[in-house]
Amino acid sequence: MPREVRERQMLDAAVAVFARRGYRAASMDEIAELAGASKPLVYLYLHSKEDLFSACIRREAEALIAAVQAAVDPGAPADRRLWNGLRGFFAHTAAHPDGWAVLHCQARTHGEPFALEVAALRQRLVDVVTRLITETAEAGGCTEPLPEVEVAGLAHALVGAAESLAGWSNERDGTGSCERRTAETLMNFAWTGLENLRNGRRWAPARS
Structure with a gap:
């Protein structure tokens, strides 16, 4: 899957989790699971939780x-x-x-x-x-x-x-x-x- 598509899926999942859980309670595990990706891949593409939230x-x-x-x-x-x-x-x-x-x-x-x-x-x-x-x-x-x-x-x-x-x-x-x-x-x-x-x-x- 192209990286651009995969990143969009990760951001879509992150927005949904952050909106529902809040920044502090949101977990990278839940975001990765909702995006259908591994947590290491989320970190590889979007780095830290703070960077992911900023990207959202x-x-x-x-x-x-x-x-x-x-x-x-x-x-x-x-x-x-x-x-x-x-x-x-x-x-x-x-x-x-x-x-x-x-x-x-x-x-x-x-x-x-x-x-x-x-x-x-x-x-x-x-x-x-x-x-x-x-x-x-x-x-x-x-x-x-x-x-x-x-x-x-x-x-x-x-x-x-x-x-x-x-x-x-x-x-x-x-x-x-x-x-x-x-x-x-x-x-x-x-x-x-x-x-x-x-x-x-x-x-x-x-x-x-």
Whole structure:
């Protein structure tokens, strides 16, 4: 069997075991058995348990980013670009719950170097959303560009909300059938705010 195929089988098995057991409780014996390979072969191809977990994080992160980017049609109207990006995100996390569990739950709880891998993924998602927000404001005919710090804050808030909703939706539904409804929930929340911003309608606290 080609090494590329064998490594993919090992990573598939590792993602399933890490998602179910957690990083510390997962065993290389179980991963090897699920992959249909010997434990020495897993070590030969993917080295240590830490290296294997890092490889899982990188693979799942790349797949998620690719899914979001593929969903966004650059020629679509501003609201459709944001909507399609959210649909791509929630569709992928619903279709790959083990991968999302590794990224969102397991990798965050074990410190470096895993936390750095997840932070890099999050920043890439924030960069994608930042561009969408900027393009949305420009398409809406904003007379003045939104301040960079405000766009960055909005992008972080939207990514954080999407991450939280993906975990909640997967735990609540378990079948991925409500990913569209989840995307609609966040879209309604985000688009109302962006519409107000790009039309110059801003909320401000009442003066005491």
